[in-house]
Amino acid sequence: MDHDDLRDWSKRAADWAHGYHAGLRDRPVRAPLVPGAVLGTLPPEPPEVAEPMEAIFADFEALLPGITHWQHPRFFAYFPANAAPASMLAEQLANAIAAQGMIWQTSPALTELEQGMIRWLTQALGLPGEFTGTIHDSATTATLSAVLTMRERALDWKGLTEGLSGSPRLRLYASAETHSSVDKAARLAGVGQDNLVKVPTGSDLSMKPGALAGAIAADRAAGYLPIGVILCAGGTSVGAFDRMADCIAVAKAQGLPVHVDAAWAGSAMICPEFRGLWAGVEEADSIVFNPHKWLGAQFDCAVQFLRDPTPQVRTLGLRPAYLETAGREEIVNFNEWTVPLGRRFRALKLWFTLRAYGLEGLRARIRNHVAWAHDAADAIRDIPGISMITEPSLSLFTFSLNSDEATARLLERINNDGRIYLTPTRHGGRLVIRMQVGSFDCTRDDVLLAPKVIRDLMG
Numbered sequence: 001m002d003h004d005d006l007r008d009w010s011k012r013a014a015d016w017a018h019g020y021h022a023g024l025r026d027r028p029v030r031a032p033l034v035p036g037a038v039l040g041t042l043p044p045e046p047p048e049v050a051e052p053m054e055a056i057f058a059d060f061e062a063l064l065p066g067i068t069h070w071q072h073p074r075f076f077a078y079f080p081a082n083a084a085p086a087s088m089l090a091e092q093l094a095n096a097i098a099a100q101g102m103i104w105q106t107s108p109a110l111t112e113l114e115q116g117m118i119r120w121l122t123q124a125l126g127l128p129g130e131f132t133g134t135i136h137d138s139a140t141t142a143t144l145s146a147v148l149t150m151r152e153r154a155l156d157w158k159g160l161t162e163g164l165s166g167s168p169r170l171r172l173y174a175s176a177e178t179h180s181s182v183d184k185a186a187r188l189a190g191v192g193q194d195n196l197v198k199v200p201t202g203s204d205l206s207m208k209p210g211a212l213a214g215a216i217a218a219d220r221a222a223g224y225l226p227i228g229v230i231l232c233a234g235g236t237s238v239g240a241f242d243r244m245a246d247c248i249a250v251a252k253a254q255g256l257p258v259h260v261d262a263a264w265a266g267s268a269m270i271c272p273e274f275r276g277l278w279a280g281v282e283e284a285d286s287i288v289f290n291p292h293k294w295l296g297a298q299f300d301c302a303v304q305f306l307r308d309p310t311p312q313v314r315t316l317g318l319r320p321a322y323l324e325t326a327g328r329e330e331i332v333n334f335n336e337w338t339v340p341l342g343r344r345f346r347a348l349k350l351w352f353t354l355r356a357y358g359l360e361g362l363r364a365r366i367r368n369h370v371a372w373a374h375d376a377a378d379a380i381r382d383i384p385g386i387s388m389i390t391e392p393s394l395s396l397f398t399f400s401l402n403s404d405e406a407t408a409r410l411l412e413r414i415n416n417d418g419r420i421y422l423t424p425t426r427h428g429g430r431l432v433i434r435m436q437v438g439s440f441d442c443t444r445d446d447v448l449l450a451p452k453v454i455r456d457l458m459g
């Protein structure tokens, strides 16, 4: 295949994509396959001889039964991973250029567009102008970067050179509502999962500020070294929010930095009426949110805002001789802010998406999703036998039947039916079904089909 073939096949792929998206409502949302069904169709050995693209493309189409359709308008599982059409176009162009933005010099436009998008997004989310930031692949990597920085700040940057042996036991604080990426960061940063203290939450599912203060004081008295606090703004399980202002005040009084995980809910903060949910966030040191979830800038795109990038750059930044940009001290080399060296052109899809829909267009979608989630929750609440377990947090709510077995059976029937896709979690010791509304192209009818499907299957 050469670039002339690529032009023809790109046109064919564009037509294919158009038909695929137009026909999504007719497909079951979740892949119905059994394990091994795709792997079993592949020849065990790679081809020695070039194959015709026609055959490769046909085999690609045959993969479709093994695809769960994340862009399906009735995908209500997990959180969304929205790919707005403008974002897809930007990704095509980024793929065509295939530039690598590890330092400013390797493509100044990549770095400077990224800086510009961070500035736009701080304004869009109502954050103070002093925040800067960068784009990571995922919230997991951003949180890992924040935790590594917390560790090094606490160790006065000795861990970077001397390692962790001989250092006191480190302690990190979060509630049980925070995402497992925080546990992973504790593992990878050498803090140890046992030293991630899960601070108790109150009935509002926020970490109790008094319990946080008590845990830090007790750890200090026992000779541990507290390094930082991670707060959750929109937890993955049921959408819990820590009370930012109160918890950050405790952390600051203890001299500890704060990282806020708003991976999903951050997108909603483009709507001023939702910002009360994270009031006080402007005092955080680091905030992550995923435009690839609810803003339409497709996977992968995780934005980390930093009040002061210096500690993170000191932790992650290396400047070997082969990456020097002579005489250019004022420029930013974003690889020094993130874990990997190489960097894709992720800012382009943000630029296209923000411009092609405008903040008004993006706000309208999020407002609809939140309103329709409330409508769906009200309709599901009325179905005999169903209990609402958590009320909508933005566009996420949970419900269950009277036993875990009955809930599991209902969920299996729903997902085998294929018209909608829902996923489980556990809350208060019981199995519950989560429903979130966030698909970029869903309509109110799509959302209200969910209670209808559930009612049918409860029959």
Ligand SMILES: *Cc1c(COP(=O)(O)O)cnc(C)c1O
Pocket (backbone or CB within 6 Å): 079, 137, 138, 139, 140, 141, 179, 181, 234, 235, 236, 261, 262, 263, 264, 290, 302
């Ligand atoms: C999705 C999610 C994450 C993990 O996101 P990745 O970008 O896939 O690493 C972390 N925290 C919360 C609250 C999330 O919803």
